[in-house]
Structure formats: structure tokens, C-alpha cells
Amino acid sequence: MKPLLKTLIVAVALATIAAACSAGNATEAAPAATTTSTEPVTTSEVPTTAETTSTTSTSSTSTTTTTTLAAEVAPTINGLPGEDGTEDRRIVAVKIDNHPAARPQSGIEAADAVYEVLVEGGLTRFIGMFQQSDSDYVGPNRSGRPTDSTLMAPLGAAFQISGAQSWVQDIFKRDGVHVSYDTGATTWRMHHRVAPHNLYTSTLKIRDYADARGWPDEAPSPLFVYGNEPTEASSSADTITLDWSDHPSVVWKWDGEQYLRFNGTTPHEWVDDRASVDEAGQIATDTIVVIEGRKYTASDPAGKGSSVPAIHTVGTGDALVFYDGGMFEATWTRDSIDELIRIVDDEGNDVILPAGRIWINVFPDNRTVAWE
Numbered sequence: 001m002k003p004l005l006k007t008l009i010v011a012v013a014l015a016t017i018a019a020a021c022s023a024g025n026a027t028e029a030a031p032a033a034t035t036t037s038t039e040p041v042t043t044s045e046v047p048t049t050a051e052t053t054s055t056t057s058t059s060s061t062s063t064t065t066t067t068t069l070a071a072e073v074a075p076t077i078n079g080l081p082g083e084d085g086t087e088d089r090r091i092v093a094v095k096i097d098n099h100p101a102a103r104p105q106s107g108i109e110a111a112d113a114v115y116e117v118l119v120e121g122g123l124t125r126f127i128g129m130f131q132q133s134d135s136d137y138v139g140p141n142r143s144g145r146p147t148d149s150t151l152m153a154p155l156g157a158a159f160q161i162s163g164a165q166s167w168v169q170d171i172f173k174r175d176g177v178h179v180s181y182d183t184g185a186t187t188w189r190m191h192h193r194v195a196p197h198n199l200y201t202s203t204l205k206i207r208d209y210a211d212a213r214g215w216p217d218e219a220p221s222p223l224f225v226y227g228n229e230p231t232e233a234s235s236s237a238d239t240i241t242l243d244w245s246d247h248p249s250v251v252w253k254w255d256g257e258q259y260l261r262f263n264g265t266t267p268h269e270w271v272d273d274r275a276s277v278d279e280a281g282q283i284a285t286d287t288i289v290v291i292e293g294r295k296y297t298a299s300d301p302a303g304k305g306s307s308v309p310a311i312h313t314v315g316t317g318d319a320l321v322f323y324d325g326g327m328f329e330a331t332w333t334r335d336s337i338d339e340l341i342r343i344v345d346d347e348g349n350d351v352i353l354p355a356g357r358i359w360i361n362v363f364p365d366n367r368t369v370a371w372e
Contacts, residue, residue, distance in 0.1 A: 073226045073227055075222060076131055076219070077091060077129060078112045078223065079356065088218070089219060090207075090218060091129050091130065091155050092129075092131075092134075092160070092210075093155070093159045094127070094130070094139075095141060095144055095148065095161045096108060096126040096142065099197060102140045102193075103268065103269070104270050105139065107270075110128075110134070111130055111357070112130060112133050112357060113357065114128055114129065114358075114360065115129070115151055118244065122247050123245070124250075134204055135202070138202065139190070139201060141160060141162045141201050142199075143161055143162045143163045143164050144168055144169075144179070146308065147310045147311050149177050149337075150337045152177045154337065154339055155220045156178070156218060157177075157178065158207070160179075161180070161181060167302065178215045180206055182199060186209050192273070223341075224350075224351075224358075225351070227354075233325075234327065234328045235371075236325060236372075240252040240369070240371045241369070242361060242363065243368045243370070248264030248265075252322070254324075256325075258285060259285050260283070261282065261285075267282045268282065269281065286357045287321070287357070288323070289322075290320040291313070291360060291361065291363060292319065292320075293311040293362060293363070294311070294315075295366060297309060297310070311364060313337070313362060314335070315333075317332055321353060324354070328351070331344050
């Protein structure tokens with residue numbers, strides 16, 4: 001575990017989130033391997049994570065830790081205040097395609113928080129989470145995976161996916177995740193995109209769908225502990241490089257106000273390409289969290305479905321937090337999927353993050369994160 005320092009830093013900014021659509025369960029082909037031109041000078045070679053053997057198994061000694069928010073921070077998933085009523089409502093979560101053919105995505109710029117999770121072929125997908133915010137154009141929407149269930153279980157979210165293999169659907173049911181599939185009630189196809197990267201959704205439609213089914217409309221606890229005196233950075237981090245796979249590394253660059261996202265050296269953009277809107281920009285966030293977990297292969301217990309990569313999110317492991325052009329190292333810990341992931345210092349105390357839009361990488365611990 002790493003030491004905890006304290007300083008006065010306030011980081012509040014905008015981060016964009018756009019979502020995407022796609023048909024359900026097919027494995028995506030990986031493009032040719034490419035190397036990034038970014039040459040970071042500080043690296044973190046992540047160790048193996050101590051973990052339970054199943055993403056959904058629980059510990060018999062599991063305990064729930066209650067944390068207290070700083071006085072001037074909102075009780076939302078990212079610590080930012082919302083308009084009247086939005087702080088007390090459910091999260092709507094949307095699985096967003098990140099295949100090269102799905103870019104630029106839509107709606108991700110409006111999300112309050114994002115998970116990024118590994119899928120087949122070394123690609124990643126996003127889970128855009130909307131509590132204070134909404135977007136009536138999110139996509140492309142894609143299919144669910146076992147790791148998603150472990151992340152959604154403690155949130156009580158309405159989770160929109162294009163589909164999932166039957167054995168993965170069983171995992172969602174077992175974990176009590178409220179899932180909306182591509183039935184046409186919340187989704188539609190955009191003909192300017194090619195399937196499976198053309199399925200779109202609306203958080204407003206998902207909220208109506210959840211209401212009609214009587215799903216709970218309650219706010220979860222904040223994802224982490226936020227405050228106006230966040231844990232002090234231990235080093236500078238203007239450029240962060242995540243080596244997910246043989247695809248171009250994901251690079252985040254601090255511009256003095258927020259982190260801008262690149263795929264290798266190419267800016268990763270979002271777009272609202274409807275004729276009535278026609279807006280675009282670069283994906284950005286205020287805070288970046290890296291949760292380093294052990295990668296494994298998840299398979300159909302009956303041996304009939306396709307196996308998929310997954311990451312353990314129960315147990316403990318290294319964590320990295322980046323904000324305001326700096327970073328500090330910490331530890332993540334979690335006893336069961338019914339709990340939120342905590343980030344703690346070397347004494348087991350919750351670290352403090354600044355309120356702001358947050359991007360959480362559920363990152364394989366056999367890959368490298370670098371910063372400079």
C-alpha cells in the first residue's frame with residue numbers, strides 16, 4: 001500500500017460521454033497492432049492481485065464501511081451537484097461500443113462517470129453512467145459481459161445493453177442487475193452507421209422503461225469519497241498512457257483544465273451528428289482512476305457459449321489516481337460485489353478525490369500504466 005498525503009486542490013470540470021449501439025454478442029475482430037509514439041518516463045508494473053476465484057463470490061467476513069462526504073460536496077456518484085431531484089434518482093448506465101468503427105461515439109460527453117472494461121480482441125468498451133445528467137442520443141450501444149455485472153451490482157442502476165449470451169444474462173439475473181435489452185423500447189438503429197455499430201439509445205427512454213417495470217428509483221452511494229481537500233499528488237502526471245493491449249495505447253493529456261483522450265496520437269472524439277444538432281468535441285474527464293485487477297477467461301458453465309475476457313473486481317490490488325495534472329498511488333479493496341470498490345491508503349483509510357467527472361479503468365494487472 002502507498003502513503004496518504006493531503007493538500008488543498010479543487011478539481012471540477014466537464015468530461016464528455018457519448019454512447020453507442022451495436023448488435024449483441026459477436027466477437028469483434030482486432031485491427032493490426034500499432035505502437036504509440038508517447039514515451040512515458042515513469043512506469044508502474046502492476047503486480048498480481050490477491051482475489052477471490054469468481055467475480056461474483058463473496059467473503060464470509062465481508063463488512064460494509066460507511067464514509068462521510070465533505071460538507072460542500074454533493075452526495076452524487078462524482079461529488080458534483082445536480083439540479084433539483086437529480087441527486088436522488090437512479091443511475092442509468094449504458095454499455096458503449098469502442099471498436100474503431102464505432103468512433104466517434106455519442107452521448108459519452110454527458111456522462112457523470114465512466115467505466116472502461118476490456119473485451120475480446122484487446123478492445124475495450126465503456127459504461128457511461130448518468131445520474132445528474134441525461135442524453136437523448138447515446139451510442140453505439142453494445143452487449144454485456146460478466147465484469148459489467150460485478151460493477152453494476154451495488155449501484156441499483158438501469159443498465160442498457162444490446163444483448164448478451166444466455167449464460168451472461170443468467171449472471172445479471174443472479175446478481176440482481178436491472179437490464180434493458182435491445183427490444184426497440186429504448187433502442188433504435190441509425191442508418192448512417194454500419195451494423196453492429198449503429199444501435200443507439202436515450203437515457204430518458206431508459207428511465208421511462210425502468211419506471212414502467214417498477215425498478216427502484218434511488219440514488220446509490222457516491223462511487224468514492226470526495227472532498228475539497230483531496231489526497232495530495234505525489235508526482236506530476238501531465239501525460240498518462242494505458243497499454244491495454246496490442247492496439248494503440250490510450251493516452252490522456254492534461255490541458256490545464258481537464259484530461260483529453262487520445263488513441264495513440266489520434267484525438268478520441270465524440271459527436272452528435274444528428275442533422276438538428278451537429279456538434280463534436282474531444283472526450284475529456286476531470287479525474288482518472290485505474291483499478292488494477294487480475295484478468296481471467298469467463299466461460300459458459302454448460303460449455304455451450306463463447307468464452308470472454310474478464311477482470312476480477314473483488315479482493316485487493318494497486319490503484320492509481322490522476323487529477324489536476326498530478327497522481328498518487330493507493331490500494332483498492334472490496335469484499336463482495338454488493339459493495340462499492342474502495343480506494344484506501346496504507347492505513348486502510350479512504351483516500352479523498354476531488355469532485356468532478358471521473359473515468360475508471362478496470363485494468364488488467366499484467367499490462368503497464370505509465371505517466372510523466
